[in-house]
Amino acid sequence: MENRIPRGTPVAALLAVLLPLSGTGVHAAKQVGYLPAAKDRPWSDREIELATWSRFRPSALSMTFDDNSTGQFEKALPWMDAVGIRGTFFVIPDRMNADAWNRARVAAANGHEIGSHTLSHLVLAKETAARQEEQLAGSKRVIDSLIPSQKCLTLAYPYGVHDSVTLALTRRYYIAARVVGSYLNSAAPGDMYVVEGRGPEPKMDVHAYNSRLRDADSKGAWLVEMYHGIEDEGSEPIRLDWFRQHLGEIKAQESIVWAAPFVDVAEYIAERQCAQARYLSRSDSKVIINLQDTLPDSIYRQPLGLKIPLPPGWTGAEAEQAGAPMWCVIRMTPQGPCILFEGIPDRGPIVLTRRSGAEMGNTLSGKWDDASGPSSYRIRMTEGSWLSTRILNVKGARVGSGSAPLWPGGSMIDGSNSPYKSVRGVTLSPVRVRYLDINPAVTVR
Numbered sequence: 001m002e003n004r005i006p007r008g009t010p011v012a013a014l015l016a017v018l019l020p021l022s023g024t025g026v027h028a029a030k031q032v033g034y035l036p037a038a039k040d041r042p043w044s045d046r047e048i049e050l051a052t053w054s055r056f057r058p059s060a061l062s063m064t065f066d067d068n069s070t071g072q073f074e075k076a077l078p079w080m081d082a083v084g085i086r087g088t089f090f091v092i093p094d095r096m097n098a099d100a101w102n103r104a105r106v107a108a109a110n111g112h113e114i115g116s117h118t119l120s121h122l123v124l125a126k127e128t129a130a131r132q133e134e135q136l137a138g139s140k141r142v143i144d145s146l147i148p149s150q151k152c153l154t155l156a157y158p159y160g161v162h163d164s165v166t167l168a169l170t171r172r173y174y175i176a177a178r179v180v181g182s183y184l185n186s187a188a189p190g191d192m193y194v195v196e197g198r199g200p201e202p203k204m205d206v207h208a209y210n211s212r213l214r215d216a217d218s219k220g221a222w223l224v225e226m227y228h229g230i231e232d233e234g235s236e237p238i239r240l241d242w243f244r245q246h247l248g249e250i251k252a253q254e255s256i257v258w259a260a261p262f263v264d265v266a267e268y269i270a271e272r273q274c275a276q277a278r279y280l281s282r283s284d285s286k287v288i289i290n291l292q293d294t295l296p297d298s299i300y301r302q303p304l305g306l307k308i309p310l311p312p313g314w315t316g317a318e319a320e321q322a323g324a325p326m327w328c329v330i331r332m333t334p335q336g337p338c339i340l341f342e343g344i345p346d347r348g349p350i351v352l353t354r355r356s357g358a359e360m361g362n363t364l365s366g367k368w369d370d371a372s373g374p375s376s377y378r379i380r381m382t383e384g385s386w387l388s389t390r391i392l393n394v395k396g397a398r399v400g401s402g403s404a405p406l407w408p409g410g411s412m413i414d415g416s417n418s419p420y421k422s423v424r425g426v427t428l429s430p431v432r433v434r435y436l437d438i439n440p441a442v443t444v445r
């Protein structure tokens with residue numbers, strides 16, 4: 001909520017407030033150009049698009065674990081760390097000894113979320129309001145005091161059970177809560193305190209777990225997985241080899257599935273639903289955008305994805321906010337070439353600076369799912385070409401929501417039904433290609 005901007009403020013004054021650059025704000029305003037009155041501008045704030053999910057991935061996934069079983073931390077978590085996928089562990093403080101707290105602390109240090117599963121796992125709806133509050137507030141207090149590297153902000157109701165009293169109290173202490181459900185969550189859940197978590201179903205194998213990912217992708221949804229036992233412990237245990245295979249599938253799909261802790265996704269949704277982005281200034285070499293929301297900045301710090309049309313003449317760009325480089329790519333979209341980038345609401349202006357394609361790097365990486373072929377592949381492209389991200393099945397047909405690769409000044413290459421894609425002398429064989437993660441659709445040489 002910092003940097004609230006009253007409407008009608010002169011741009012130089014705005015920039016003086018918003019630009020923590022070297023020198024004075026007015027000087028910076030001269031450097032970045034003059035902002036014409038809205039009616040004279042060739043652009044509109046409406047063309048700034050917010051990403052539904054982080055980095056414009058079509059779907060989101062949160063892996064959640066209940067009841068702090070030993071296997072979750074000793075068997076599942078090392079494999080998650082190995083592939084860099086972070087999850088959420090809803091723990092029960094009354095059932096944790098010193099070893100359990102140590103495991104949770106290490107997980108938190110590695111970026112996993114330690115959430116609350118209440119103090120002692122009672123059926124909350126059967127308890128008095130005072131006892132419910134003790135369970136909800138007490139668990140948060142204990143977790144916050146024993147794991148100070150993070151904030152305990154989310155909850156899983158024991159057995160998924162809650163009543164109206166539970167909901168009212170949970171809203172007081174948490175930003176989101178998970179129930180036991182069987183559906184995907186939409187990109188705009190009606191109530192962040194009844195987010196559905198999906199556990200295993202009878203006779204569910206690893207393919208069924210993986211197919212849920214595809215289902216979420218096709219629906220643009222948020223899949224919240226719920227795990228209890230790992231291997232041979234706890235209720236509804238999942239085989240560790242299946243868990244590992246499933247992790248591999250999530251990793252393989254990281255360009256289309258945003259895998260993140262429950263709290264990260266909850267924060268992202270809240271920010272996206274109230275954030276406003278607008279241009280502060282535009283020149284031939286810089287575009288400056290303000291992004292603000294109405295949420296407490298001490299909690300809501302997820303970078304939001306933004307997209308603007310690529311300004312005329314630009315072939316590359318980089319983004320910076322509060323002195324830190326931000327994710328920024330140029331990608332062909334159905335609306336034409338766009339700059340996709342990230343910004344954190346209320347953290348000051350996001351500055352996009354024009355760069356030549358060469359400075360953005362000229363190497364593209366692909367990933368092949370071919371047992372006999374390389375697991376990664378690099379190609380070099382000639383100057384002025386564009387390539388967008390596509391998701392291909394093993395037959396080379398396009399699936400998911402990727403756009404077709406475009407060759408500006410040349411021909412559209414859309415090999416949906418063709419076994420080969422030829423890109424300026426480099427032949428890409430999509431036979432056995434699971435997906436091609438061109439990283440990202442940068443200008444290349």
Ligand SMILES: [Zn+2]
Nearest residue numbers: 066067158159
């Ligand atoms: Zn439980």
